[in-house]
């Protein structure tokens with residue numbers, strides 16, 4: 001019997017992307033999202049390497065390019081705002097710190113949602129609270145009280161995936177804290193960024209970033225190194241107090257960013273962590289994107305991995321709709337090397353992101369100045385080439401998909 005009905009948990013990047021491809025291959029798709037509406041916010045995310053091909057094949061590249069962020073490059077600044085190192089977008093042919101296609105996470109999520117909303121059932125403001133699977137399907141109970149049966153369920157619900165918690169085990173088995181926390185939020189455009197992404201390091205492993213976006217606003221990020229903290233993930237005010245305590249005297253533009261933080265409409269705070277899951281499925285339940293493999297913002301490939309993962313998972317399910325276990329196994333086989341390469345932390349790991357001492361901060365600026373020169377250039381180019389470490393199959397040609405939007 002064919003597995004035709006699929007429930008996806010999470011409507012950010014991986015969820016709508018998977019919904020898009022499954023619908024094209026003839027599946028009936030429902031997406032449940034815990035938030036009452038599509039979540040805005042997040043910094044620019046990169047669409048690198050083969051992920052660009054996936055976006056092309058979805059037919060949404062014109063809109064992605066239209067909405068992408070016009071950044072000239074990234075610059076490290078000191079306490080007084082003086083640039084200590086820069087890297088332009090062209091330095092690595094659009095595959096450097098700032099990729100050729102950078103788009104705000106919220107904008108990409110909106111584009112993927114718009115491409116699927118007419119063909120896919122979206123349930124906002126709800127979540128799965130129980131999964132019971134047997135040979136015939138998966139019985140799902142929702143927090144709203146609804147109960148439904150699906151052939152397959154996929155967790156695309158991020159680092160703290162609810163589906164993973166129900167079908168695989170607790171976060172503590174899969175989520176590895178890398179030693180820092182970070183927040184993202186929107187602030188008024190200071191007007192002097194001149195299309196540069198500014199990054200600042202203060203002693204004590206403290207980080208601030210500010211990058212331009214369209215429409216009179218900019219995206220701020222604040223971070224600090226710390227062992228795991230005990231806090232309520234829903235208590236935004238408390239998270240903001242933690243940040244204010246740690247960063248109040250950090251210098252540069254940080255006091256202004258902290259002052260603007262309570263008014264931000266899209267404050268997001270989390271540990272910098274990786275997710276590693278041995279096998280990405282249990283029976284009829286599978287994982288895609290950050291829920292199954294998250295390299296952390298340090299590797300900058302989370303969105304690309306999600307887009308590619310959604311493409312491969314849907315393609316493999318279409319290849320054997322009567323044998324989901326075989327499809328899930330091929331999905332992981334296809335993705336394994338690409339994900340393993342993408343999960344490797346850049347040289348220096350968390351210390352590269354949040355150096356502690358003044359000496360290490362100066363060395364970070366020095367190494368960024370050296371990046372475009374030999375031999376650092378070769379090392380860095382290798383790091384960015386990971387985004388190409390998979391050859392995409394042409395599933396659409398094999399499966400006579402429905403036309404997009406059909």
Ligand SMILES: Cc1cc2nc3c(=O)[nH]c(=O)nc-3n(C[C@H](O)[C@H](O)[C@H](O)COP(=O)(O)OP(=O)(O)OC[C@H]3O[C@@H](n4cnc5c(N)ncnc54)[C@H](O)[C@@H]3O)c2cc1C
Nearest residue numbers: 010012013014034042043127157158162289290297302303
């Ligand atoms: C608001 C927000 C801001 C972000 N900002 C950045 C950023 O600035 N830089 C960066 O590198 N990465 C950021 N990320 C993470 C980034 O989107 C991912 O690393 C990457 O794009 C992979 O996406 P994903 O769809 O797998 O997971 P995510 O983008 O994490 O999306 C998971 C989705 O699942 C939903 N969800 C969670 N739990 C449940 C549940 N139990 N039931 C139903 N739905 C659930 C969430 O609300 C969210 O919409 C952000 C994520 C979010 C949600």
